[in-house]
Amino acid sequence: MTTVDVGAVGKAGIAVNYRTCRFTGLRIEANAETLIKVNAVAAVVFLALGGLMGLLVALTRWPAIQLLPAEWFYLVLTGHGANVLLFWIIFFEIAVLYFASAVLLGARLATPRIAWLAFGLMIAGALMANYAVLRGDSSVMFTSYPPMMASHWFYLALIIFAVGALLAVMVFFGTLVVAKEEKTYDGSVPLVTFGAITAGIIAVFTLASGAIILIPTWLWSIGVISQIDTLMYKVVWWGMGHSSQQINVSAHVAIWYAIGAMVLGAKPLSEKVSRTAFLTYILFLQLASAHHLLAEPGMSSSWRIVNTSYMMYLAVMGSMIHGLTVPGAIEAAQRRNGFDRGIFEWLTKAPWGNPAFSGMFMSLVLFGFVGGISGVVLGTEQLNVLMHNTLYVPGHFHGTVVAGTTLAFMAMTYLVVPLIFQRDIIWPGLARLQPFLFAIGAGGISLFMMGAGTLGVARRHWDISLTDAVHAFEYPPGAYMMMALNGIFAVLASIGGILFILIVVGSILRGPRLDGTNAKLTFPLHDASREAVSKYGSHATVKLPGTIVLVGIFFAAFVLYYFVNWKYLSDLWLFR
Amino acid sequence: MAIKPPANRLWWNDPIHGVELGWIIIAFLWGLFMFFFMIAWHFIGEQNLSSETYRIRPEKYQEKVEAFAQQHQAKDQNGAPLEEKGVPVVRPPAGGDVYILARLWEFWPIIELKKGQSYRFHISSVDWQHGFSLQPTNINISVHPGYEHVINLTPTDTGTFGVICNEYCGIGHHTMTGRIRVVE
Numbered sequence: 001m002t003t004v005d006v007g008a009v010g011k012a013g014i015a016v017n018y019r020t021c022r023f024t025g026l027r028i029e030a031n032a033e034t035l036i037k038v039n040a041v042a043a044v045v046f047l048a049l050g051g052l053m054g055l056l057v058a059l060t061r062w063p064a065i066q067l068l069p070a071e072w073f074y075l076v077l078t079g080h081g082a083n084v085l086l087f088w089i090i091f092f093e094i095a096v097l098y099f100a101s102a103v104l105l106g107a108r109l110a111t112p113r114i115a116w117l118a119f120g121l122m123i124a125g126a127l128m129a130n131y132a133v134l135r136g137d138s139s140v141m142f143t144s145y146p147p148m149m150a151s152h153w154f155y156l157a158l159i160i161f162a163v164g165a166l167l168a169v170m171v172f173f174g175t176l177v178v179a180k181e182e183k184t185y186d187g188s189v190p191l192v193t194f195g196a197i198t199a200g201i202i203a204v205f206t207l208a209s210g211a212i213i214l215i216p217t218w219l220w221s222i223g224v225i226s227q228i229d230t231l232m233y234k235v236v237w238w239g240m241g242h243s244s245q246q247i248n249v250s251a252h253v254a255i256w257y258a259i260g261a262m263v264l265g266a267k268p269l270s271e272k273v274s275r276t277a278f279l280t281y282i283l284f285l286q287l288a289s290a291h292h293l294l295a296e297p298g299m300s301s302s303w304r305i306v307n308t309s310y311m312m313y314l315a316v317m318g319s320m321i322h323g324l325t326v327p328g329a330i331e332a333a334q335r336r337n338g339f340d341r342g343i344f345e346w347l348t349k350a351p352w353g354n355p356a357f358s359g360m361f362m363s364l365v366l367f368g369f370v371g372g373i374s375g376v377v378l379g380t381e382q383l384n385v386l387m388h389n390t391l392y393v394p395g396h397f398h399g400t401v402v403a404g405t406t407l408a409f410m411a412m413t414y415l416v417v418p419l420i421f422q423r424d425i426i427w428p429g430l431a432r433l434q435p436f437l438f439a440i441g442a443g444g445i446s447l448f449m450m451g452a453g454t455l456g457v458a459r460r461h462w463d464i465s466l467t468d469a470v471h472a473f474e475y476p477p478g479a480y481m482m483m484a485l486n487g488i489f490a491v492l493a494s495i496g497g498i499l500f501i502l503i504v505v506g507s508i509l510r511g512p513r514l515d516g517t518n519a520k521l522t523f524p525l526h527d528a529s530r531e532a533v534s535k536y537g538s539h540a541t542v543k544l545p546g547t548i549v550l551v552g553i554f555f556a557a558f559v560l561y562y563f564v565n566w567k568y569l570s571d572l573w574l575f576r
Numbered sequence: 577m578a579i580k581p582p583a584n585r586l587w588w589n590d591p592i593h594g595v596e597l598g599w600i601i602i603a604f605l606w607g608l609f610m611f612f613f614m615i616a617w618h619f620i621g622e623q624n625l626s627s628e629t630y631r632i633r634p635e636k637y638q639e640k641v642e643a644f645a646q647q648h649q650a651k652d653q654n655g656a657p658l659e660e661k662g663v664p665v666v667r668p669p670a671g672g673d674v675y676i677l678a679r680l681w682e683f684w685p686i687i688e689l690k691k692g693q694s695y696r697f698h699i700s701s702v703d704w705q706h707g708f709s710l711q712p713t714n715i716n717i718s719v720h721p722g723y724e725h726v727i728n729l730t731p732t733d734t735g736t737f738g739v740i741c742n743e744y745c746g747i748g749h750h751t752m753t754g755r756i757r758v759v760e
């Protein structure tokens with residue numbers, strides 16, 4: 001894949017070598033490439049570990065199996081949350097940030113030494129957190145609400161990890177500056193880089209909140225501070241916990257655009273709209289941490305309303321806009337590629353056999369329909385009381401962060417392996433199947449956990465039959481069925497997850513090398529020469545009937561589901 | 577392409593796609609509608625969680641609950657105080673205050689209410705955070721130590737209701753339950 005090698009020595013004395021990618025024409029610098037590799041590999045390792053824990057949790061919550069004893073269940077659930085939500089996602093995001101800065105802008109990575117330091121700290125933090133959890137005295141869930149106390153190793157581990165991640169984000173910003181100064185690109189940064197910048201800015205805010213809350217908590221755990229106010233903790237903790245989800249959204253939306261561009265040659269319908277939609281994430285979503293506090297004492301209604309609506313809905317609007325512009329850009333590109341018949345030929349003839357595309361598109365659909373709609377409902381001031389802390393909550397966020405973010409990251413990996421590791425994907429048949437298995441599994445666990453939550457089943461709960469409880473209470477049979485279905489779909493998702501890991505690790509180690517001159521990709525990228533000479537001029541004039549239909553279905557589902565929940569709410573006891 | 581700098585350097589002058597504009601307007605109006613609907617529910621709806629909260633020391637709260645239980649404990653036919661599995665059954669006066677104590681790992685005491693009567697529920701914890709989850713009605717409220725949350729509740733149907741804890745509170749979390757009965 002290497003055609004040009006330019007050797008130079010950077011100021012810091014670290015060699016700067018570039019190669020030009022034969023498939024994309026991108027100029028890739030060696031340090032950036034290595035750091036993308038190590039961060040991506042670390043991400044996949046923690047996904048494997050955390051995913052396995054997820055399966056154990058789901059099998060324990062399947063009433064007929066109840067695999068683990070209670071102590072182990074809470075321990076493994078804590079480990080699951082930390083390994084997947086923090087370590088898998090954030091390691092991968094660092095790789096995405098380096099990719100979107102150094103690779104897409106054709107620049108060198110700023111300060112590779114600091115990037116290595118960041119990586120080292122993150123690894124140390126992640127390992128230490130797993131050590132703390134496996135010791136058995138830190139089964140406090142990754143939210144670690146006081147006054148329940150974990151071992152001080154647990155908090156220290158998270159602080160070290162966060163400092164590492166913050167350094168890595170700084171390297172990303174440094175790389176942007178380097179690219180600008182060395183004029184490696186012309187005009188404005190690409191849309192994908194813009195999305196990554198959004199993610200980076202939110203990451204700084206998030207990690208700062210994390211430090212503000214975790215450092216005193218750590219001091220408390222070693223006895224320096226005597227008390228932590230539980231309500232204050234939740235407010236600040238969710239300043240981190242919620243905004244960090246905005247990093248995920250920004251990152252996976254940027255990936256949707258990237259995959260659309262690389263696999264289909266999609267251009268944004270209009271740069272202005274897509275960029276403004278990213279901006280709404282920065283401007284409005286941090287404050288939505290409030291929607292985690294709707295069922296807490298002492299929060300005034302006006303505070304709840306302002307923070308959950310004015311702020312949140314403007315950011316929701318951002319996601320709804322991407323929900324149109326991403327499929328819209330794909331439809332426009334496909335019509336230009338010659339699939340112009342009827343309303344849906346662009347979609348039916350899309351490269352569904354390419355796991356990068358199929359994963360990306362299913363991530364888009366599931367994020368919108370499952371994660372997005374349920375999130376708005378859950379975040380509505382009054383509706384929250386219907387599902388606060390029930391399994392509905394994990395149901396919702398497996399729709400966002402598993403079926404949405406994780407699936408998008410998996411899809412992106414099918415491009416990162418050939419382009420950065422320069423190895424082709426092995427087992428193309430299984431690779432084709434993998435995104436579907438994972439999407440069905442992840443979509444299933446999201447929906448069935450939401451269903452169980454609607455029937456009142458609690459989250460983070462070992463035994464819905466309440467065998468050892470004094471005042472036992474019978475859940476309806478439907479709740480048991482939901483938990484069994486959740487278990488079955490968890491097995492499907494896990495098979496999808498295991499396949500992903502085998503394919504990726506296998507490809508990196510044993511995949512056909514792509515650096516020879518004749519090597520071809522199993523899953524080809526967009527080839528501009530295939531574009532039909534079409535009647536379409538600028539994207540701004542393309543007709544998008546298919547996207548309009550899809551978005552119309554989405555909107556109808558949204559409105560319907562929203563009002564169904566108000567109906568449920570109106571059947572509750574009266575709050576007067 | 578989205579991975580290349582915009583072809584038009586002055587991209588902010590590019591026209592907006594008509595479909596995009598239409599969708600932005602719809603999304604914005606829908607957001608606005610949802611915003612006003614939340615406010616409207618404060619006037620048209622019966623389910624608005626109260627935010628009345630007092631700071632209280634956990635020991636003080638425990639004393640209040642114990643006094644409440646002693647004062648209103650139900651009596652059986654023979655006039656003996658009514659208990660269930662060692663937990664007092666308490667019949668607060670209609671329209672009066674109800675005190676519930678959340679602690680590792682129970683909601684204490686058992687409460688008996690009259691359907692259609694309004695009660696002032698006080699809820700707080702004396703140790704860790706807990707989650708008050710009333711089933712099968714599915715009302716879910718967080719419980720903090722040091723904060724006494726006061727909620728007005730009017731039961732609309734009769735029967736035996738379970739209270740389970742849905743905020744993780746340690747190894748006994750899944751055994752943490754309580755009971756509320758509603759009679760005609």
Ligand code: HEM
Nearest residue numbers: 054055058081084085141142394401459460461490493494
């Ligand atoms: C094989 C795939 C997965 C399965 C089967 C699975 C299953 C589950 C289940 C059953 C729960 C427990 C809900 C409860 O009892 O409260 C859970 C919790 C959770 N999962 Fe997953 N999950 C998977 C993948 C993921 C991924 C990829 C992420 C993040 C990117 C994730 C994030 C979380 C988080 C944050 C929690 C909450 C932990 C807590 O309550 O502290 N899961 N998962």
Ligand SMILES: [Cu+2]
Nearest residue numbers: 706741745752
């Ligand atoms: Cu509890």
Ligand SMILES: [Cu+2]
Nearest residue numbers: 741743745749
């Ligand atoms: Cu609990």
